[in-house]
Amino acid sequence: MVRAAPYDREIALDAAMSLFWDKGYHATSLKDLEATLHMKPGSIYAAFCSKENLYLLSLEHYFKTARARLRTQLQQASSPLAGLGEHLRSYARLSQGDTARQACMLTKSLVDTRSTDPVIAQKTQEYLGQIRSDFAATFDRAKALGELPADADSNRLARRFQANVTALRFELHQGTPQDEILNLAEDMARELEQLRI
Amino acid sequence: MVRAAPYDREIALDAAMSLFWDKGYHATSLKDLEATLHMKPGSIYAAFCSKENLYLLSLEHYFKTARARLRTQLQQASSPLAGLGEHLRSYARLSQGDTARQACMLTKSLVDTRSTDPVIAQKTQEYLGQIRSDFAATFDRAKALGELPADADSNRLARRFQANVTALRFELHQGTPQDEILNLAEDMARELEQLRI
């Protein structure tokens, strides 16, 4: 059977992403991928070249999805700062079974590969940097709208904000009780909203 | 040659810890351990039973060292809150070559093993919990000394503080530029010190 290529490829990539996200690069074997993608080794290699390349494609897929979700969230908010606050609180509202209820895949990826796979590590840092620059742009918009003082340091705020998101999602990963997650997200969101003029 | 057992064992454990800390559980092979510990496979297994057990011992060694360092730091400070602030800033001052200039081993361990090795994951969470309870006890002392309001929620503050430490150390892991690390640590420390009555 010839696959309707782009469609099935997207499906397979999404499944690979979930598996890699959950188990990490080193702990995921080709056997695992064969079972999850419902593909034999030959097909996997015909379609994705290597385990490393499949991981890179999965990471890109994760990044694009995450960034799109973030941008939508920010656009729908009543203001830049409100959007960022809502972003934090939305993690705390993730339902128990949600696959996103764990650490950011980029965080996990960097921890997993920084000292063993420079190619993956570098791409991961690139993606983290791009998301951070989205945060910085949002702080810039807040300044332009008079929501933040004109002398606020957007890059510094973005770094701080990203650190908060990373930490919050690591708590999800840990399985911290829901009420403590809500408190933590609330603390972070309040701190952010106190910057408002 | 018969080893002076407890001494050499400590040396070996420290070397194993460094290696596991750097590469992670799954990416570290027995070959790597043989080279780092200067021991042949037979000796390693005679001394440590299994790779998993050696990892657990390394993790315990890390925990004990880290906890001791933290307690000394807190004792030497002029007040509980000052000690916690100093703890944050001390990470930012770590020299470029320092092996500690990366993510906390407990953080990395949980990311690496949560969905592949329940035994390790559980121990890791236990250690993280114990460190958090040290933080909570410090906030309690701050309350007793009148440094914090009597109705402050020590556990909530401890969770927030630990999240900050995790995030700050992840930035070290990422190789974020020194000046940005200093800013981030400063932001976190100031936020903490603003709790002071």
Place this chain on the structure above:
DNA sequence: GGTGTTTTTGAGCGATCACTCAATGCTTTT
């Protein structure tokens, strides 16, 4: 329905994995 092209298959490749154990030292006891 025959032909040419493309895709899928899965047994099996060499390398490496975590790990074992009979043989070999070294040290202590006598």
Place this chain on the structure above:
DNA sequence: AAAAGCATTGAGTGATCGCTCAAAAACACC
């Protein structure tokens, strides 16, 4: 200095790793 007691050795275990490729199956076109 011989014997007994242990820690150390490293070649070798079966299993699994990421990956290949010749054969088979499924398709498109005429």
